[in-house]
Amino acid sequence: MTGVTSRKRGRPPGTESSDTRDRILTAAREEFSERGYEKTSVRGIAKAAGVDSALVHHYFGTKEQVFEAAVEVAFSPALKMRDVVLEGPIEGAGERMTRFVFGLWENPVTRKPLLAIIRSAVNNEAAAAVFRRLVATQLMRRIADELDTPDAELRAELAAAQLVGVAMMRYVIRIEPVASADVELIIARVAPVVQGHLTNP
Template identity: 45%
Template sequence: MTEASAKRRGRRPAGEDTREAMLTAARELFGELGYEGATVRAIAQRAGVDAAMVNHWFGGKQGLFAQAVLQLPFDPVQLFGQVFEQGPVEELGERIVRTFLTRWDESGGGAFAALIRSVAGHEQVATALRTLFLENIFTRLADRVSVDRLPFRASLCAAQVVGMGMVRYVAKFEPMVSADREEIVAAVAPTLQRYLTGDIGHG
């Protein structure tokens, strides 16, 4: 066996460990640089694999992005059930804020940061963001509990939650970054509750 062939053989995918290493590296770099800034070569280098492995496992950069970033750390359908069904409507805003913060905090905010940093330059990400927050979560919630202006209420809720994530995980404004989760819940939940069930003026 030649040295070159041995080297190529050493770069072949080792299994799920290799795949997970690439996904981890991709989440980090997409989070740091956005979709356009994160190159396949840089992702592979951080993962310690040959760049050809990205094509082998994911079919290219777009496929890797879809796997690493768009597969967020929660199932929207499951999350909807969790926040809607596990308590009274009057506490819905509190459950929403606490649930999102808990899920994002557990993943270090990386997937959310990558999603937001990439949204401006990649239509697939913008579509995913709208589908996630508007169609799968807030439009469905508004349909269940709101009495008027459902699309506007859903958009207000999405803006509140996305903005909260932006400040905590992307822009990293203090003291939002280091604030206790329950402190943020107490401050933000009443606004979200008003967007869903309270007075938001007349259209």
């Protein structure tokens, strides 16, 4: 992925360069979260990180590649979902996945980058492409690998769709009563649906 390629192009990994890289990534995450993909510029990211724009290009390449690297980091907690699926018997995977996803959304620290990713992906084709690659190859396919059916990827995506839809209504657009309902009530309603998509005959 981008991160690996650009590290190869950059200096040999040392404290200084990896600090700079992390500082740029943090700034990029902040900028994309605050402004969305379209209004964020490489120049703005460089300024926020206190470095020259050329250094941003040097480490990451284009704006789309900076976005991909930033999203990968922001998305990394979500990528643990596969471990969550594997953690116990498949009959409980629906509840474990649901609990895990709402855990990310209920925590302001992990909610912010998720909001930024969704906002950018909905409005910009380059951002949507990054989201597609990440969700399809890193998340959905991995979960599908754990399901023993030919339509595993479709099942994983319909399960994810229920979670995405509730997140949209609860956290992004905030429609009542779903926005203020107790999260345990939501989990109780949603987990069986997620389970059903994954394993119902």
